[in-house]
Amino acid sequence: MTSPIDLNLITHEDFKRVLEQTFVVGDTGIECTLMNVSLRSPHPDLTRTPFSLTFASNSKTILPQGTYHLFNPALPALAIFIVPIREEKNGIVYQAVFN
Numbered sequence: 001m002t003s004p005i006d007l008n009l010i011t012h013e014d015f016k017r018v019l020e021q022t023f024v025v026g027d028t029g030i031e032c033t034l035m036n037v038s039l040r041s042p043h044p045d046l047t048r049t050p051f052s053l054t055f056a057s058n059s060k061t062i063l064p065q066g067t068y069h070l071f072n073p074a075l076p077a078l079a080i081f082i083v084p085i086r087e088e089k090n091g092i093v094y095q096a097v098f099n
Helices: 011-017
Strands: 022-025 030-039 052-056 066-071 078-088 091-098
Touching: 011 030, 011 066, 030 066
Parallel strands: none
Antiparallel strands: 022 030, 022 066, 030 052, 052 091, 066 078, 078 091
16 A cells, blocks of 8 residues: 655645545545536645545544545545544534644
């Protein structure tokens, strides 16, 4: 397995390319679809525009907030801190925030 990319190097544009694509969450067997990429308020001390990601899972199993390896064939390996934000009919929705 390759080492995850430095998240300071990734931008919202990288994720917009894979919007509505599936990510596998480590060895959990859970798949999440990237549903939204949202820009957040810019901050003069940051080198990139902050953004957030919303993932919808295919599982009712709630992963506790934490860092997980997410895999998508179009991106390098990613270790992302995700937080469960709500339950929907088909699974749990997670959010990741990048400052």
